[in-house]
Amino acid sequence: MYNFEVEKPTSIADAVAALSADEAQALGGGQTLIPTLKQRLASPSKLVSLSGIAEMQGMRLAAGSLCIGGATSHATVAAEATGSYPALAALAGGIGDPAVRNRGTIGGSLANNDPAACYPAAALASGAVIVTNAREIAADDFFDGLFTTVLEEGEIVTEVRLQVPEAANYQKFVQPASRFALVGVFVAKFANAVRVAVTGASEEGVFRWSEAEAALSSNFSADALEGLSVAPEGMMADIHGSKAYRAHLLGVLTKRAVAAAA
Amino acid sequence: MPKDSDQIESGIGASPKRREDVRFLTGAGNYTDDINLNGQAYVYFLRSDMAHGRIISIDTSDAAAMPGVVQIFTGADFEAVGGIPCGWQITDKHGEVMQEPAHPVLAQGKVRYVGDAIAAVVADSLDQARDAAEAIVLDIEELPAVINMKAALKEGATKVHDDLTSNLCYDWGFVEENKPAVEEAFAKAAHVTTLELVNNRLIANPMEPRVALGDFNRATGDSTLYTTSQNPHVIRLLMGAFVLGIPEHKLRVIAPDVGGGFGTKIFHYAEEAFCTFAAKALNRAVKWTSSRAEAFISDAHGRDHVTTIQLALDSDNNFTALRTDTHANMGAYLSTFAPSVPTWLHGTLMAGNYKTPLIYVNVKAVFTNTVPVDAYRGAGRPEATFQLERVIDKAARELGVDPIALRRQNFITEFPYATPVAVEYDTGDYNATMDKLEEIADLAGFAARRAKSEARGLVRGLGVNCYIEACGIAPSNLVGQLGARAGLYESATVRVNATGGLVVMTGSHSHGQGHETSFPQVIAEMIGIDESMVEIVHGDTANTPMGMGTYGSRSLAVGGSAMVRATEKIIAKAKKIAAHILEASDADIELKDGQFSIAGTDKSLAWGDVTLAAYVPHNYPLEDIEPGLEETAFYDPANFTYPSGAYACEVELDPETGKVSIERFAAADDFGNIVNPMIVDGQVHGGIGQGIGQALLEAAVYNEDGQLLSASYMDYAMPRADDLPFYQVDHSCQTPCTHNPLGVKGCGEAGAIGSPPAVVNAVVDALQSMGKDVTHVDMPLSPARVWAAMNG
């Protein structure tokens, strides 16, 4: 780790002000950032902790959306969304281990946009709106390739508004070592449409599987997916799975998610 | 007759809770990193991020001027110092000794693997050392990396060591004289089964990373090294005599509490020599604590064999001959015991539990641009067991016979049994352990369980295998003939205090095995006193006799035997003292339940009365014996010990994803006599955990540039609790070892040796039952690999 300053503001406005300093960086739960600092792969001059900002904590239901404060921990979502959005609660409860879930935050996860992370799939499938200190961004416009989002320097995710579907399910097939998603599929059925978001698989990061969405929108059953597949080209390959394997898993998991949700 | 452990409350056969766990579980352990010396400096090793390169220059001038820097060392500072020695010399099939490259403390001339230490920065704090390391300017010309073993042996391949003739360390044939007869048997065979397989490279990952703290006393000229070692005396000898030229009486090595070793803490590492050297050079203690990331690229790795094995059978399915062709990866340098692992710890086990009359083993050991490879739990024996038990399974399938019946038919049933691969098994009963396995694994119920799995859309497979191991390493004269540059006896000093308590100073080292609990059980049984009166001291060369340490499941069989011998001397002397006081002859004195009595009388003396007399010799046979009660024994075994067993694994395979889960795992072991059944259970559980880790999850993977792709827990999959089933473990089959006083065989490695083939046999069984023509899948059986095999 290199040396840095730490600030712990109590309001979004103070956080934004603190982040305007040169080389300042937001600190959510630190579950990604702290290991990166320990490896000396980042050298911020100042960390601005978001964990003391009351207005970024907790969740509420409003206009059919579950609105989760950007600094809300995975453990909180796992425990408190069980009634309002069970598939999301289950997803949060399946991230990492208890220590990771107690610290890691939804805002940090979305801002980080790890191609194998879980929340990006939920946000995309739920047609979420990502609220920052400056604007509201549709999830469809938010993710911008591996570890990249449209967030500007110093911009913070203050709230995530996820539309609560009629039925939903997240299927995560774990990478054996990290237990991030080797492939994860989030299926959400709304009154007028079905959204299918896939994480862990594509070289471009989280994406919507539009053919599956179209098929499922007219017939929400695993049978509707028969014959549909994603081409291995464009999938990621590493020591844990080839392109072909990821493409195959994506199909299997989508069917399982539909079967579990239906 | 095995004792029924439930009825035994103390001594041999009881299961007292591990006394050391009180300090381990309450944070009161004293690990090397807990030790901090006044004014200590910290070293950070700048390690190569290139697998192979020629060092053009190392410019440390800017770095040396940075805050807190004490001194920066490079390979040049070690030119007058010895290299890291190798403890075993192999003679190849042509009678030539192996090629043995120089192994400098810090890289000289070339870097040879990602992780090779180029420079060592000593500073007042670790952060300052690390900052300065980043300011070192390196000019290294990248060379092609030598990674694939077979390519490394091709004519004209890039050489890891320019001064060697090739990348071949040795080409070992065993037993070379058998070769023509083996060939002939293959020519005559009714059936030959051939299998090619990989024994995957592993990283031990003990919970405690390695640490070294060197200290120097200016007043006495003594050096002290605190280190995370399984064998402090071996480190003292290797480092003192071969690297730094410090005689033993000026060098003390202390290995305090050690948080797991699994083999990788046997070896003498460059970091230990560096800290000891630098402490003296700087007249200041120097400490190194490995980070987890560093451990992946600097702890010796394990396994990494590529093998073709062939089994010949006659028309009655009797095994008639076996031959193997193995490439064994040595990595870039020879680690302490590396050459012995694929040879004497591997070739000698190829008979397994079977009376195959003719065996020929060929091993080519190869240098590559990877981390050095050495012993890891089981060391050579898991590699042997895996090949043998896989090829037998394949043969059974090819012949359409029951794999258990084929094994039973070929079992060795008469003991002692001299194998065609140079060892003699003293005892064993392989049918008994197989019978026990069939019972505890409920093999009869498999078909019903398979049907249940099928109803859930899953495919169940059953894998069974046997294993034999040679442990309790070893007779010194034998290993000397085989190339060991060390003796492999063990030592113990038993000191009885005036009021009757005992301290045992053992040359064995406990790094999780529970010696502090099990060793006192033996002494308590011999004397008839409470275990709490016995304390075990280990890990410090200054207060234990010269010992060889702990590995190869040797502590109780060899170290425990030394302790028994020393205690026998104590008892003999105590009887003399008792005889004198009781005015009887020595021969009439009996010791039972801590009381000395004259046979056939009611005259007796308590243990404590006699020990007091030894130190307050008022009424004492001073003309015959010296006062005091302290004895030392060195024990050199007559043979290895040969634990054996039969294991069964049941898996469920998800046919859609290739994911394998272990549903049941049973182990029936024969460890001879058992001192503490609970500790034995724990050793077997841990071993199976590591074996399942190897079979399903773990792999150290290099890409062709020599980058370690699995260099952190994000990519190196360690087994977690939920990867493992509840085990059925049994060790009631007991054929005691005939040549050590306790009749014990050793249980530390069995689980890791016996379990990988059971898992792979089970997965192949599942695939076959789906109608897939899959005869082998290489470990680890990750979902992706199993799926690829299913759809290949």
Ligand SMILES: Cc1cc2nc3c(=O)[nH]c(=O)nc-3n(C[C@H](O)[C@H](O)[C@H](O)COP(=O)(O)OP(=O)(O)OC[C@H]3O[C@@H](n4cnc5c(N)ncnc54)[C@H](O)[C@@H]3O)c2cc1C
């Ligand atoms: C062992 C382990 C296992 C894990 N397993 C999983 C898993 O299975 N699935 C999964 O999805 N994730 C997993 N994670 C990642 C975990 O969910 C992280 O918590 C998450 O990715 C990052 O969230 P954080 O709050 O910790 O962010 P931090 O680490 O604090 O920050 C990450 C990045 O986001 C920025 N940032 C943080 N908060 C905000 C904000 N509100 N607005 C804008 N930028 C912000 C930071 O500046 C930084 O660049 C795992 C992590 C670990 C250590």
